Amino acid sequence: MAREFLARIPDEVAFVEVHPENYVGRGGLYRRNLDRARDRYPVLTHGLTLGFGSTEPFDRAFLADVRAFLDSVNAPWHSDHLCFGGAGDAFVHDLLPIPFTDESVKTAARRITEMRDALDRPVAFENLSYYVPLAKDPLDEARFCVEVAEHADCAIMLDVNNVFVNSRNFGFDPRKWIDLVPAHRVVQMHVAGHLVRPDGLRIDTHGEPVPDGVYELLDYTLRKLGPRPVLLERDNDIPSLDELLAEVRRLNEVYAAATSAGVSSVPSTTTTTSTSTTTTASTSSSHAEVAK
Numbered sequence: 405m406a407r408e409f410l411a412r413i414p415d416e417v418a419f420v421e422v423h424p425e426n427y428v429g430r431g432g433l434y435r436r437n438l439d440r441a442r443d444r445y446p447v448l449t450h451g452l453t454l455g456f457g458s459t460e461p462f463d464r465a466f467l468a469d470v471r472a473f474l475d476s477v478n479a480p481w482h483s484d485h486l487c488f489g490g491a492g493d494a495f496v497h498d499l500l501p502i503p504f505t506d507e508s509v510k511t512a513a514r515r516i517t518e519m520r521d522a523l524d525r526p527v528a529f530e531n532l533s534y535y536v537p538l539a540k541d542p543l544d545e546a547r548f549c550v551e552v553a554e555h556a557d558c559a560i561m562l563d564v565n566n567v568f569v570n571s572r573n574f575g576f577d578p579r580k581w582i583d584l585v586p587a588h589r590v591v592q593m594h595v596a597g598h599l600v601r602p603d604g605l606r607i608d609t610h611g612e613p614v615p616d617g618v619y620e621l622l623d624y625t626l627r628k629l630g631p632r633p634v635l636l637e638r639d640n641d642i643p644s645l646d647e648l649l650a651e652v653r654r655l656n657e658v659y660a661a662a663t664s665a666g667v668s669s670v671p672s673t674t675t676t677t678s679t680s681t682t683t684t685a686s687t688s689s690s691h692a693e694v695a696k
């Protein structure tokens with residue numbers, strides 16, 4: 405996929421997103437492919453292993469390596485998840501939710517601040533999909549995200565599909581969730597497809613095309629918050645490049661319709677939509693292990 409993508413350099417893609425964990429300490433073909441992509445596209449970065457809900461101290465040497473990588477691709481900010489992924493020496497390769505408590509707010513804000521200092525650039529957190537109720541009112545998740553953003557004075561990497569999946573699994577109006585998000589905090593968005601099990605439970609697999617409901621929520625979100633870079637995530641059951649690009653074109657259409665409809669804010673970048681082709685092609689193994 406990476407070879408085909410780089411041979412075509414498709415115009416409908418505006419930027420690529422990569423996981424530093426797949427490049428730090430690694431050269432060769434991966435780095436050469438990334439450098440070729442950088443010749444044509446801006447690169448955004450998104451982490452998988454430095455969750456802001458963990459209580460373990462950061463590995464400072466790894467953070468220094470991540471910073472050097474971000475510098476090398478000129479990343480404007482870096483995002484990771486509002487989650488924890490392990491404890492002690494155990495790492496579960498999953499993005500586990502944290503309770504919506506004041507203690508969690510303090511823990512996350514402290515880690516975000518520490519990461520921002522170490523990486524010397526803005527840091528954003530991504531909202532999760534999760535599968536057990538964590539509060540009587542599922543909108544408490546949005547309020548919790550806002551609290552963390554305010555305490556850390558940081559950005560939000562808003563995953564629209566995660567909001568949609570949670571809304572269907574826990575029975576709330578996803579627009580009310582979006583309505584609680586302060587527009588000035590959001591620097592980027594994700595969309596993806598997900599699995600609908602026979603019992604109705606939705607699992608955030610990134611292994612299906614983006615469904616109509618997620619596009620509709622993206623349309624609402626863009627109209628409400630204004631234009632932001634939107635990434636199409638696809639990490640499992642990756643189709644042909646032609647099929648992926650057809651999805652990107654649909655995403656571009658939704659984006660153009662929503663952002664030319666009276667939104668007054670100026671986009672923070674000129675990018676519109678993208679595919680994670682570089683990410684999926686070169687890093688699908690580690691990303692696929694991480695349920696988002």
Ligand SMILES: [Fe+2]
Pocket residue numbers: 530563594637696
């Ligand atoms: Fe995401």
